[in-house]
Amino acid sequence: MLVLPDEAATLALGAALAAVSPEGGLAVHLTGDLGAGKTTLVRGWLRELGHSGAVKSPTYTLVESYQVAGRRVHHFDLYRLTDPEELEYLGLDGYFDGTALCLVEWPERGGGMLGSPDLSIRLTVAGEGREARLQGLSEAGRAWIAALANRLEMND
Structure with a gap:
């Protein structure tokens, strides 16, 4: 578990994840209540990759x-999805094609349509801050967490 005392720490975690991200197509599921910081994390991630908008x-x-940074990144927010079958109309295969980074907020709303993330x-929410729990669910995901841990140790 990582303690994120403020918005800057959430942005910094997103940036650190981007900095050590493996190459290739990867899926990341972001869960948490409304206001937990999912989009803030994505913002830090994209800024680290060079997105300025x-x-x-x-x-x-x-x-x-x-x-950004020679990479396609797709940011999903499935909060308003009423039925996982609605994802068929999005053409998910075109996004999860094995080459892009897919960051998915509210993945539980997609039912089994999304598959397992890396x-x-x-x-x-934890008081004024946040807590982040990361879990690698593939070989790439576990390597990603190890690289993140090394980066965070070097910055202490």
């Missing part, structure tokens, strides 16, 4: 796509 939660569009991040 606005990063807002794609609550109504369901997905925002970015081309990395799962659960954010919870």
Whole structure:
């Protein structure tokens, strides 16, 4: 578990995850209550990759796509999804094609349509700050967490 005392720490975690991200297509599931910091984490991630524009939660569009640092990144927010079958209309195969980084908020709303992620991040409110629990669910995800741990140790 990582303690994130403020928004800056959540942004910094997103940046650190981006800095040590493995190459290739990866899926990350971001879970937590409303206001837990999922979009803030994604904002830090995208800024680290070089995106300088606005990063807002794609609550109504369901997905925002970015081309940054020579990489395609798709940011999903499934909060308003009423039925997992609605994802069929999005053309998920085109996003989860094995080459892009897919960051998915509210993945539980997608039912079994999304498959297993490489990395799962659960954010919870803890007083004025947040707590983050990361779990690698693939070989790439476990290597990612190890690289993150090494990076965080070097910054202490």
